[in-house]
Amino acid sequence: MPRLLRWPASLALATAACLLAPVTLFAFAAQTGAPPPARTADVVEHLFGHTVHDPYRWMEGDSNAEFQHWLVAQGEYTRGKLDALPTLKSWQQALASTDGTTVIHRNQRRAGGRLFFIRQGAKGSGTLMVRDADGTERVLLDPATLQGDGGHASITLYTPSPDGSKVAVNVDHGGSEVTRLDVLDVKTGKPTGDVVEPVWGEFGAQWLPDGSGFGYTQMAPSAQRTGGDPVQDMRARLHRLGTPSSRDPILLRAGQGEGVNPSFAMPSRSFPVIEFPVGSRWALGESLGAQADQRYCVAPQVEAAKPGAAWHCIADLDDHVQSAAIHGDTLYLVSTHARSHGEVLALDLSRPDASIGQARSVLPLKGDDMVAGISLYDAQQVAPARDALYVKVSRNGIDDIRRVDYRTGKVDAVPMPLPGVASLFHADPGQDGFLLELRGWTTPPKSWRYEPAAGTLHGLGQDEGSPVDYSMVEATETELVSQDGTHVPLTILHRKDAALDGSHRAIVFAYGSYGISVLPSFKPTRLAWVKRGNVFAYAHIRGGGEKGEAWHQAGKGPNKHKGVEDFVAAVQRLSELGYSRPQRTALLSGSAGGLVVGGAIVHDPDKFGAAVCLVGELNPIRLLHARNGANQIGEMGDPRKASDFPWMLAMDPYQQITPHTAYPAVLLAVGLNDNRVSTWQTGKFAARLRTADTSGRPVWMRTDANGGHGMQTSLGAEAAQFADIYAFLDAQLPAQ
Structure with missing residues (x-):
């Protein structure tokens, strides 16, 4: 077992004394215009042959009054700085008008002849609606009407009963994703009295x-x-x-x-x-x-x-x-064991000795055909309906649906109404056909119901319209060449009339974890940035699933640095193509993507102009001391193991900060109710980065007192956040 050096008694006394100090320090910071300072108390550990220093470990823990006080002060300081930015009001007005008239319909489900869905406008995170068989639409639950929530309740998930007579709704109070599951009678809209809690918001x-x-x-x-x-x-x-x-x-x-x-x-x-x-x-x-x-x-x-x-x-x-x-008696499995791009297997469960070795492939796939992998969208990979098995297959980022007949095994391609990515794909074993929504980078979502008897798709009448004209924006698909010669897909959103003279400010987004693919999404908040003459690019880096499970493994664990290299190479590619220049380009990511944006900040600080990290994972060697930490071992490694610790240390942005280094401008954001990534990871990173930095550029922390991990962010809250981001980047990225 590694030996841990305990805190000396003198540091314990210093900690107690410092509990009285923050008010004085913060008052001094406000007077000097500097961000609230953070005390240091270095904890030294010798782990698997490595000496590790941790001067801000005192910030850790869920009930840490000193850190919470410091964090709130950070938010107040940053809010003051953001409010003083010259382009903030302009962005606020532009994004408010964009999202203010937008209405989104999502998470559609059918049951008992009814259509259930979430309707979301600029305010609130969405209202649960039902469309009865006669076409009448009515509200089942508006979380804004719930008493005692201060308007911060949201629906994370809902599940209709098979006959559509009841619906179980997960309601989150305050962004923590810890929900109460209530059952509603669909006919009356009244609660039945059946309640269970606490339930994590992802589980319906x-x-x-x-x-x-x-x-x-x-x-x-x-x-x-x-x-x-x-x-x-x-x-x-x-x-x-x-x-x-x-x-x-x-x-x-x-x-x-x-x-x-x-x-x-x-x-x-x-x-x-x-x-x-x-x-x-x-x-x-x-x-x-x-x-x-x-x-x-x-x-x-x-x-x-x-x-x-x-x-x-x-x-x-x-x-x-x-x-x-x-x-029925068939278990369908999507496996990447024999094929990195995935295959669909079927196993007869009526056999008493049923095992995965007996499973057979039921869907012929060719070349780059991929059983569409994990994404953040509401889309199944395999969807058994009453009439047939439906499978989402992707090729070069465009989805189609294959129908596999249960009796004959015949495979047919369902005609797609337009090229795009299925952001909704759902079938129910008690009903025929499926629900589908397609979208593109510049194409608003359109939704349908597939009727197998007629072989046709019928519109749900819930197509999302664009409140603003983005016809001047187009998406260019290209590649970048990473440090090791790997070709990585790159999507560039730009104005059609963009001059390729390097004059545009640019943002590059990447994620690169869990095999999650970054797929086309119609985002008015992103398109507004492009409409003003800027560039928004998506780097499909290793660690994601865009090229199958092999692509995921190529950027996972000890290969995490490959995703960082891909991310940084995207900046150079934009410069080569004439869209921008490194000093005019910012990196953006969040959550597990904090490892790649944080990695880029600490390893290549001179290769881009600024960085934005939202609710980021930034200190993985302390994974098991954080909320939701143990759950991440399968993706991020186990810091208790000698085999994992060295590469986890190498990919730890907090630990890789180098003293006396000029770092780019950084904006960090956290939700104070985040249960997925502990806020102290961002706090530690910000404090250490400021101490090490010699550039004098800002390292700001934006806090949201009513926010969590951003899973149920309202359109208005998203617009407000991106107004802050764009104003920050306007101030930090030179225009020429």
């Missing part, structure tokens, strides 16, 4: 086929969470309508303790989920995590609905299965 109700109850994934009580992490030790339970939730049995559990099932045990960082597909006798058990590959087991539904079921496990992590679904 898994209805029983007869609608008599549902499975759900509940967060552990605070005292039972490993390391106090709110997303560890979750358990799958079953709620029967009309019964007290306190009696809901535990069906599966992550970690140890009551409810653990030996036939389907899982580590505390996994998320247990049980699905009960309509029309099947089988339940699908899932052990999920923040990684591309997942574990899947099956059991008869009648047994799975009771504690102690005997689960038959089909796919483990070594099988590289990314998703699974059941229709």
Whole structure:
């Protein structure tokens, strides 16, 4: 085991003394115009042959009054600086008018002859609507009307019952993503009284086929969470309508303790989920995590609905299965084990010895055909409907849908109404056809319902219109050549009349984690930047899924630096093509993308003009001391292992800051209710970067008191954030 040097007693006394100091220091900072200072108390560790210094470890911890005080002061300081920027009001007006008239329809679902959806305008994060069979639309739940929430409640997810008579809604109060799941009667819009909590906002109700109850994934009580992490030790339970939730049995559990099932045990960082597909006798058990590959087991539904079921496990992590679904006695799996671009396998569960080795491929794929991978969109990979299996296949960034007949195995391509990416693709095993939404970089989303009997797509009447004319903007698809010679896709949004003289300010966005692809998205807030004569580019760096699982692995773990190199190479490519110059180009990313934007800041500070990092992961060697940390081990590594620690240290932006270095201007943003990435990661990075920097350029921290990780950001909040970003970049990137 590595030896940890304990804090000396003198530092403990210094900590206590400093609790009284911040008010004086912040007052001094306000008078001098400097950002609020941060004290240093270096913690030194010797880990696997490396000496690690951590002068701002005192910021860590969820109940850290000193850090919270410092963070609030940072936000107030930055707010004052942003408000004084000369172009801020202009951007606020432009983006407010853009988003103020926009209405988005998303997360459409069909059930019982009804269409459910979220309608979102400039204010609020979205209202749950229903369209009845006669075409009448009405509100089921407007979270802004909930009492005692100060207008900050939002719907993270909802799930209609199979017959459409009820809907289970996850409501988040304040951006933390910890939700209360309420059941509404669809006919009356009234709550039924069935309530379960706390539930992480990504996990909705898994209805029983007869609608008599549902499975759900509940967060552990605070005292039972490993390391106090709110997303560890979750358990799958079953709620029967009309019964007290306190009696809901535990069906599966992550970690140890009551409810653990030996036939389907899982580590505390996994998320247990049980699905009960309509029309099947089988339940699908899932052990999920923040990684591309997942574990899947099956059991008869009648047994799975009771504690102690005997689960038959089909796919483990070594099988590289990314998703699974059941229709009847067939389990469909999307695997990258034999084909990096993915293949769809089918397994007959009626065989008592069913194993993944017996699974057969059901969808012929050629060349660059890819079973469309993981994205942030509401799109299934394989979608079993009542009439057929539908699969989303992508080639060169354009999606199409393949239909696989259950009886004959015949494969047909569903005619697409226009080229684009499926931001919504959903089928239900109790209904024929599927729902589809397509969008492009400059094309607003359009949505349809596919009717297999007629072989046609019918519009849902919910196409998103553009409140502003962006016809002058076009997308150019090209490539950059990275440091090691790898060709990386690059999308450039620019005005059609843009002069290729290097005169434009530019932003490059990249992500590069979990195998998530950066796909075309119609974003008026981004297009507004381009309309004014700037450039917005998307670098499809390694670590994402744009070229299959091999592309993900090429930028993961010890290869994370490859994604950073790709990101920085995009800046040079824009310069080569004449769109911009490095000093006029900014990098933008967030969340796990903090590793690549932070990596670029610390390793190549002179190769671009500025950087923006939103709710970023910036200190991975302290992963297990952060909220949601253990859940990231599959993607980011385990700092307790001698095999992982050296490359985790190398990709740790906080640890790679070099003293006496000129760094670019940096804007960092956090939501004070973020449960995905602890805010102290951003705080530590900002404090250390300021101390090391010799450029005198700003390192500002933008805080959102009502925000979390940005998963349910309202259009108005997004517009306000990007107005700040654009005004900041106007001030930091030279125009000529």
